[in-house]
Amino acid sequence: xxxxxxxxxxxxxxxxxxxxxxxAVPTPIINVGFNEGSGAVAANNGSAGGTLTLTTPIPTWSSxxxxxxxxxxxxxxxxxxxxxxxxxxANYAQLTGLTKFTVTGWANCRxxxxxxxxxxxxxxxxxxxxxxxxxxxxxxxxxVGINQWPDGAPPRSTxxxxxxxxxxxxxxxxxxxxxxxxxxxxxxxxxxxxSSTDLAAFDVARDYARGAVGTNISRLCIGHFNxxxxxxxxxxxxxxxxxxxxxxxxxxxxxxIREVQRGNPETAKGPSPADSAQxxxxxxxxxxxxxxxxxxxxxxxxxxxxxxEVASRQNPMGVLASxxxxxxxxxxxxxxxxGQTYYWRIDEVNATADNTIFxxxxxxxxxxxxxxxxxxxxxxxxxxxxxxxxxxNTVNGSGLNAxxxxxxxxxxxxxxxxxxxxxxQYEFDGVYKLDTLWVWNSNQIIEAFVGFGAKNVxxxxxxxxxxxxxxxxxxEFAQANGQxxxxxxxxVDFGGVMAKFxxxxxxxxxxxxxxxxxxxxxxxxxxxxxxEPQPAAGASGVALDAELNWRPGREAQSHKVxxxxxxxxxxxxxxxxxxxxxxxxxxxSLNFGxxxxxxxxxxxxxGTYAGxxxxxxxxxxxxxxxxxxxxxxxxxxxxxxxxxxxxxxxFGGSTVGYMDAPFAEKTIKYSGGQxxxxxxDNSAAPFVSEAELxxxxxxxxxxxxxxxxxxxxxxxxxxxxEMADGKIIMSAIGADIWNNADQFRYAYKTLNGDATIVAxxxxxxxxxxxAKGGVMIRQNTETxxxxxxxxxxxxxxxxxxxxxxxxxLTAAGVSTNxxxxxxxxxxxxxxxLERKGNAFTGFISPDGVTWTQLGTAVTVPxxxxxxxxxxxxxxxxxxxxxxxxxxLKTTGNVTGSWxxxxxxxxxxxxxxxxxxxxxxxxxxxxxxxxxYPDASATATVSWQQWKIPLSEFTSAGVKMNAVxxxxxxxxxKAAPTKGGAGIVYIDDIGYxxxxx
Numbered sequence: 001x002x003x004x005x006x007x008x009x010x011x012x013x014x015x016x017x018x019x020x021x022x023x024a025v026p027t028p029i030i031n032v033g034f035n036e037g038s039g040a041v042a043a044n045n046g047s048a049g050g051t052l053t054l055t056t057p058i059p060t061w062s063s064x065x066x067x068x069x070x071x072x073x074x075x076x077x078x079x080x081x082x083x084x085x086x087x088x089x090a091n092y093a094q095l096t097g098l099t100k101f102t103v104t105g106w107a108n109c110r111x112x113x114x115x116x117x118x119x120x121x122x123x124x125x126x127x128x129x130x131x132x133x134x135x136x137x138x139x140x141x142x143x144v145g146i147n148q149w150p151d152g153a154p155p156r157s158t159x160x161x162x163x164x165x166x167x168x169x170x171x172x173x174x175x176x177x178x179x180x181x182x183x184x185x186x187x188x189x190x191x192x193x194x195s196s197t198d199l200a201a202f203d204v205a206r207d208y209a210r211g212a213v214g215t216n217i218s219r220l221c222i223g224h225f226n227x228x229x230x231x232x233x234x235x236x237x238x239x240x241x242x243x244x245x246x247x248x249x250x251x252x253x254x255x256x257i258r259e260v261q262r263g264n265p266e267t268a269k270g271p272s273p274a275d276s277a278q279x280x281x282x283x284x285x286x287x288x289x290x291x292x293x294x295x296x297x298x299x300x301x302x303x304x305x306x307x308x309e310v311a312s313r314q315n316p317m318g319v320l321a322s323x324x325x326x327x328x329x330x331x332x333x334x335x336x337x338x339g340q341t342y343y344w345r346i347d348e349v350n351a352t353a354d355n356t357i358f359x360x361x362x363x364x365x366x367x368x369x370x371x372x373x374x375x376x377x378x379x380x381x382x383x384x385x386x387x388x389x390x391x392x393n394t395v396n397g398s399g400l401n402a403x404x405x406x407x408x409x410x411x412x413x414x415x416x417x418x419x420x421x422x423x424x425q426y427e428f429d430g431v432y433k434l435d436t437l438w439v440w441n442s443n444q445i446i447e448a449f450v451g452f453g454a455k456n457v458x459x460x461x462x463x464x465x466x467x468x469x470x471x472x473x474x475x476e477f478a479q480a481n482g483q484x485x486x487x488x489x490x491x492v493d494f495g496g497v498m499a500k501f502x503x504x505x506x507x508x509x510x511x512x513x514x515x516x517x518x519x520x521x522x523x524x525x526x527x528x529x530x531x532e533p534q535p536a537a538g539a540s541g542v543a544l545d546a547e548l549n550w551r552p553g554r555e556a557q558s559h560k561v562x563x564x565x566x567x568x569x570x571x572x573x574x575x576x577x578x579x580x581x582x583x584x585x586x587x588x589s590l591n592f593g594x595x596x597x598x599x600x601x602x603x604x605x606x607g608t609y610a611g612x613x614x615x616x617x618x619x620x621x622x623x624x625x626x627x628x629x630x631x632x633x634x635x636x637x638x639x640x641x642x643x644x645x646x647x648x649x650x651f652g653g654s655t656v657g658y659m660d661a662p663f664a665e666k667t668i669k670y671s672g673g674q675x676x677x678x679x680x681d682n683s684a685a686p687f688v689s690e691a692e693l694x695x696x697x698x699x700x701x702x703x704x705x706x707x708x709x710x711x712x713x714x715x716x717x718x719x720x721x722e723m724a725d726g727k728i729i730m731s732a733i734g735a736d737i738w739n740n741a742d743q744f745r746y747a748y749k750t751l752n753g754d755a756t757i758v759a760x761x762x763x764x765x766x767x768x769x770x771a772k773g774g775v776m777i778r779q780n781t782e783t784x785x786x787x788x789x790x791x792x793x794x795x796x797x798x799x800x801x802x803x804x805x806x807x808x809l810t811a812a813g814v815s816t817n818x819x820x821x822x823x824x825x826x827x828x829x830x831x832x833l834e835r836k837g838n839a840f841t842g843f844i845s846p847d848g849v850t851w852t853q854l855g856t857a858v859t860v861p862x863x864x865x866x867x868x869x870x871x872x873x874x875x876x877x878x879x880x881x882x883x884x885x886x887x888l889k890t891t892g893n894v895t896g897s898w899x900x901x902x903x904x905x906x907x908x909x910x911x912x913x914x915x916x917x918x919x920x921x922x923x924x925x926x927x928x929x930x931x932y933p934d935a936s937a938t939a940t941v942s943w944q945q946w947k948i949p950l951s952e953f954t955s956a957g958v959k960m961n962a963v964x965x966x967x968x969x970x971x972x973k974a975a976p977t978k979g980g981a982g983i984v985y986i987d988d989i990g991y992x993x994x995x996x
Contacts, residue, residue, distance in 0.1 A: 025259045029094045030220060030247035032086070037061050037073040042086060046246070048094045052220065058084040059223060065243055066106045066173040067196040068270065069263040074243035077223050079111040079166070081237040085224035092220055095124050095132070095247065098213040102248040103134050103144075104177040104260050105222075108241040112164045114138035115235030117149060121176070122245055123221050125149070130214030134178055136162055136238055144178050144189060146210040155206030157191035158667075168241055175200055175261045181251040182211055187660065192257050200261045201673050202254060202666040220247075253632065254662070265292035266358040268328075268346035275363040281551060282335040282367055288328055288346050291358055295351030296324040301332060301344045308343040308362050324349065338370040370554075371435035371524035374428055381424040383417035385515055390414060391424050394521050399443075406440045406486050406519045413442060415452065418514040422506040431463050432525035434494035434502075441490065442509075442517030443480040451511025453479050454518055458507060459492065461499035471497070479510045480519065488522075496526060528553040530583070530600035530611040539616040544590045544704050546618075548598060552583040555604035561585045563598040570597040571613045577601075591705035592992035593620040621710050621990035624701070624966065625693060628672045632661040638676055639663060642691040653681030653981070654689035654970070670712040670943045670987035678986055680938070680970035682914060682979035688971035698923045698962040702950065707993040709948045711918065711968070715938035715984045717882030718910040720747050720900050727762065728888060729939050730773075731910040732872035733880040734903075737772055737791075737806065738815045741783040743877070743904035744772075748869030751777065751835075755892030757868055758832045760848065761792040762884040765941065768875035769795025772804075773883035774831045776871040777840065779862045781901040784812030786860050788840035789871055790831045802826045805842030805854035809861070818855025820844065830887075838862060848887065868894055880908050882941045912980025913939045918946075919967040920953050920960070928956040929973045938970060938984050947994070 031046035038061055041051040059075040066074075077084055095101075103122050118135030125131035125145065133145040139159035148154055165172035177192040177200060187205035194200035218226035222245055224237045246260060259265050270289035273280045290297070302308050302319035311317035322330055336342065343364045350356040381391035388411045393399075399412025406412070416422045441453035459471040471494065478489040502523070509516040534549040535542045552559065560577040562570045563585070569575040578585060583600075590596070596618070599611040630638040637657065639647070644656040656678055657663035669675035680689035701709065717731035734743030757775045764773045774791030789806040793799035802825035805818040830845040838859050843851040868890065874881035913936035919929040930952050934940070950960050968986060971979060 025252070025256050025265065026248055026250055028246040028248045029092070030245065032222065032245045034061075034075050034243050034245075035072040037063075042075070044088075048092050050088060050092075052086050052088050052222070054086050055084050058082065059086065062241055064108070064168060064170060064241060066175070067170055068275070069106070069196065069244065069261070074106075074108075074241045075223070076168070076241045077238055079239045081115065081235045081239065083224075083234060084237055086222040087226065088220040090219060091217055092124065094249070095220065096213055096215040096217055098180075098249055099182045099211070100180060100249065100251040101132070101213070102177060102179045102250065102252040102257070103132070103246070104175070104248075104257065105245040106173050106175050106243040107136065107162055107238070108168045108173045109136065109162050109164045109239065110166050110168045110241070111239035112138045112140070113239060115237065117236060118143055119238040120221065120224050120236055121238055121242065122247070123225065124217045124219065126216055126218040126226070128216060131217035132213055135236075140164070142176050142178065142191060144180070146180060146208065147214045148210065155189040155208045157193070157203050161191075161193040161203065171196065173243075177252070177257045177260070179251040179257075180208075182209060190251075192254065194258075194261050200254070200257050202662055204667065255631065255633075259292070264358075266294075266348060266350075267291050268294070268297070268348050268360045271344075271363045273365045275365075277365040279368045280336075280365045282338065284336065284365075285329055285331040286344060290328050291348035293350050293352070294348035294358075295355075296326055296349045297328065298323050298347040298349060298357070299325065299330045299344065300347070301330070301342060303340060303342055305343045305362065305364070308345050311345075313357075336367045338367060341366045371526050374432055374434075374523040374525050376429040377523070378427045379414075379424060380427075381414060381416060382422055383419060385415040385417055389517075394424065394518050395426065397520070400440075400520060404487055405484060406443050406480075408443055408445045408482060408484055408486075410444055413444075413517050413519045415442070415517040416506075416515050420514070422516045423503055424506075424518065425501065425503040426521070426523070427465070428500050428523075431498055431500045432523075433496050433528050434461070434499055435496065435524045435526050436494060437492040437502075438488045438522040438524070439477055439490035439492065440486065440488050440519040440521070441477055441480040443482060443486045443519045444517075445482045447480050447482040447510075450513050451479065451509055452513060452515060452517040453477065453510045454504070454506040454516055455479070455510050456507040458505040460503045460505070461494075461497055462501040463498055465501045468503070469497070486519075526554050527551070528555055528602060528609045530556075530559065530602055533598075533614045535616040537614040537616075541619045542590075542616045544592070544618055544622070546586075546590070548585045548587070550583050550600055553602035553604070553609055555606050555609075556583075556602035557605070558603045559583060559585075560601040560603060560608075561598065562601075563587055563596065565594060565596055567597045567613065567615070570599055573601075579603075589704070590618050592618060592622070592707075593995045594618050594705070595995075617995065619992065620994050621988075621992035622704075624699070624989040624991060626672055626988050626990075627664060627674055627676050627986075630664050630674070632663055637663050642676065642693050644678075644691045645689060651690040651692065652686045652688045652971075653684065654691050655679040656691045665985055668714070668985050670714075672987075675985045675987035677983055678968065678970070679981070679983045680914065681981040682912070682971050682976075683981060684978075687976035687978055688969050688973060690967050690969040692965055692967045694965040695963065698964055700961040701963055701991040702961045705993055706991045707950060709918070709920075709950060709953075709989075709991050711946050711989045712943050712987045713916060713937070713940075713946060713984055714943045715940050716911045716982060717941045718913055718939050718982075719745065719907060720898065721913045721936065721939050722898070723913070723936050723939070726886060726888070728870065728885045729882065729941065730870065730872045730885070731880055731882040731908050732874055733877065733908055734873045734875070734905050735877045736770070736875050737789060737871065737873045740812050740814060741904060742785075742873070743783070744871055744873035745907045746776065746778065746781065746867070746869060746871050746901040746903055747898055748776075748778070748867040748901065749890075749894050749898065750896045751866050751868040752893040752895075754836050755868060755890060755894060756832065756834045758830065758848065758887065758889045759870065759885045760828055760830050760887040762828045762886050763942070764792060764794050764827050764872075764883040765881045766794040767879040767881040769793065769799040770875040771795075771873065771881045772875065773872045773881075773885070774870070775833045776869060777833060777835055777862075778867045779811075780867065781903055782811070783904040784808070786811055786813075786862060788833060788835070788842065788858065788860050790833045790842035790844070790854075791871065792825070792827055792829050792831060792844075794826060796824045796826055803829070803831070803844045803854065807840065807858045807860055809858065816858070818842070820852075820854055822852060835892075869898070877905070882910075884941065911938045911982030911984075914970050914979050914982070915972045916946075916984065917969045917971070917973045918948065919969070919973070920958055920963055921965045921967075922959040923962040923964050924959065926956070926958045928953045928958045931973065935972070938982055943987075950991070
């Protein structure tokens with residue numbers, strides 16, 4: 001009842017303090033935004049004030065900032081370590097004596113090379129070890145030392161959170177947050193990570209009670225150590241970019257951390273279209289995410305950056321498009337101009353009586369052009385002067401730079417042979433409505449003297465390559481200047497003719513030489529067909545209420561939409577069409593797990609342009625509970641929705657969620673950010689453990705062709721369990737089976753004499769690349785016992801190529817091994833160990849038939865009865881692993897039942913093997929229970945999809961269109977028996993049907 005009492009107490013406290021307390025982010029002590037963009041100082045806009053100094057010449061200022069969050073600039077420490085730092089002139093007294101704190105920031109790592117103890121992100125630790133030290137580790141983790149150097153073993157996040165990109169791409173920015181609360185009984189340090197596209201999520205909590213931050217601290221430093229320590233530790237610099245560093249004097253919640261990640265909460269964010277977007281439709285509606293306190297919004301929109309930057313209510317500059325509007329969308333009047341760049345800004349007006357205006361950042365976008373370049377062109381010609389002056393050079397971009405300036409290299413051009421006629425022909429991948437042709441003429445350095453460039457040209461076009469029409473009004477092709485800065489200087493107007501083929505016949509050039517030449521051409525077309533469908537062509541998981549949209553053809557006045565599940569009927573147009581005035585269409589009804597086809601014919605004065613056939617597949621299941629909406633706040637906690645045995649004893653030995661926040665499981669989940677942990681204890685009556693989700697309104701789970709109920713679950717491996725199908729599941733923890741002493745779990749029997757043991761390692765959890773699971777023969781259970789061990793590892797090339805035959809030849813002696821020298825292997829894979837006297841040999845096999853010996857036989861002296869069995873080690877003293885073994889066979893004099901040894905370290909208990917069931921109750925009180933077929937469901941170590949036909953319930957009279965509650969239970973509901981305890985994880989409960 002502890003959690004219930006805590007919840008009641010918190011509810012009382014919240015009710016007394018709700019008027020003055022909230023989830024608002026407190027003012028940071030340190031707030032270094034690095035928005036100066038130049039100079040040698042960075043302002044601290046936190047409560048402690050002051051400035052920090054940048055060493056020169058590095059770090060440099062960079063305009064590379066986290067998308068939508070970073071301001072004007074960040075700081076770049078480069079990739080080569082040296083005496084580089086951002087440092088406060090003196091110690092900040094406000095950073096001493098903290099019993100709680102949070103450090104946040106953004107990092108963009110360019111080089112993962114790690115200095116001793118890690119590369120410093122944010123630190124105010126002195127040489128004596130008082131203060132705080134947040135460091136980056138080469139595996140992408142973050143570590144924090146509090147009144148302790150991180151060279152020891154302070155808490156550390158999981159790996160891979162800070163990624164590395166030598167180019168420091170904008171997508172490589174990662175947000176990090178480290179919280180510390182010395183008042184907690186456990187989990188004092190918590191790590192959180194996010195990115196520009198993903199909100200911060202909880203990573204891991206670590207026990208680390210270090211009291212208050214000491215008073216003998218150092219200066220605040222970002223990117224490196226303090227000046228007193230740096231000179232002897234130059235390699236400990238962060239190699240990359242850092243931005244938006246903050247330190248708070250409290251342990252922030254996840255929601256508060258996310259507010260920090262989002263940047264200034266009072267300003268508008270998330271512009272749509274995205275900042276600097278190109279090819280934006282002319283009828284675009286602007287949208288954004290409102291600031292945290294906004295009541296209304298002022299919209300500024302114009303074509304001049306300077307005007308949009310400085311305009312205000314008092315001086316609107318002609319760009320204040322909407323003032324005080326309540327919605328977060330603005331639809332500009334009429335259509336925007338083709339190819340025009342627009343600038344816009346949203347000022348958020350505070351909802352409180354003071355109507356404070358928070359000026360927004362200026363965003364931009366560029367409207368779609370009137371015509372687009374034709375791509376996928378094949379060029380042929382009458383002749384070529386050389387093998388490297390082919391016709392395709394004129395359409396492959398060779399010789400053009402980013403400014404569309406063409407080189408003077410002949411190998412970047414087409415040059416004909418001497419024999420006439422000289423022609424070059426272009427074939428497109430379809431029929432296009434052509435607008436213009438841009439021409440870069442022959443541009444060799446000698447062009448002014450020899451005049452190879454085309455001059456008088458006849459242009460013909462065709463839709464089929466057989467019937468040709470001469471284009472009228474073709475201008476003389478201008479001569480190139482023979483300079484590498486040469487840009488297009490001839491534009492031919494095609495006037496909207498329809499063509500798939502275009503042929504240029506060069507009647508004369510600018511000189512007297514027989515050959516002729518062109519550098520580059522570019523055809524532009526006017527899009528008249530429907531294009532860029534939404535959902536995208538081939539999309540999957542499309543929502544059942546999806547609206548279909550597309551880019552309309554330029555001449556379309558209406559749109560004929562053909563839609564259905566019959567591809568042939570849609571393609572032929574034999575299915576009934578719906579004519580719509582706008583470029584959007586919403587189907588009347590969609591079913592789960594169905595592939596649909598559609599096309600749009602664009603209708604205008606010039607005729608009808610038939611569209612391509614597109615397709616998409618609908619979502620297979622709709623969520624009943626995906627567990628994403630639960631938080632740690634009172635009123636939205638997971639155990640308040642799912643009632644368990646803690647709240648009501650009728651549900652047996654169940655506990656939904658954890659006793660301390662975070663209450664949901666953040667790491668073990670099938671999808672999304674969290675799952676439901678369901679602890680069970682079936683050791684006492686009623687010998688089942690249940691959790692119930694009740695619905696205020698009856699639910700209909702039969703819509704849109706739904707056929708199944710689905711739930712994802714996984715358990716945890718037991719310490720040791722032999723399943724009904726003969727598989728053996730084990731869990732284990734330990735530093736290693738290596739060197740002079742071992743830490744692992746050993747399941748064994750007794751062996752006398754020679755023997756062989758064979759097993760298939762079905763799976764092994766990658767707690768470390770050198771986690772090990774396999775077959776072992778061992779003298780005894782002492783930590784330093786002699787042994788021979790043939791394991792599989794999950795680490796591939798980083799761990800013995802996936803297998804390593806290990807041996808210790810003398811008691812407490814060093815370990816030796818023979819790694820797999822062949823192709824990388826991994827689970828599922830077979831292992832075999834043979835004993836002949838004191839000679840031991842290890843083998844691996846993909847199929848249990850063809851065996852590969854690792855190394856040669858080794859002599860391991862053993863006497864009397866020995867132990868033979870399965871060994872498992874996580875290779876991490878803090879992280880357990882689990883493995884599944886099958887096809888276990890032995891030869892020789894193997895006797896006794898399975899015994900279990902915890903060698904060198906206490907082993908995890910794991911789950912008891914129990915069943916799982918689900919029941920549904922309808923509005924009439926009718927209930928049906930369905931038992932999962934595997935009676936050891938809780939022992940599964942990977943996510944399982946449990947798909948239950950709705951007919952299982954309806955055949956029992958349960959109305960699946962009027963569901964009032966759902967129960968998930970552990971045990972056997974029909975025949976409860978005394979069991980054990982453990983935990984299972986539940987995720988993504990839904991209804992629907994799979995793809996056929």
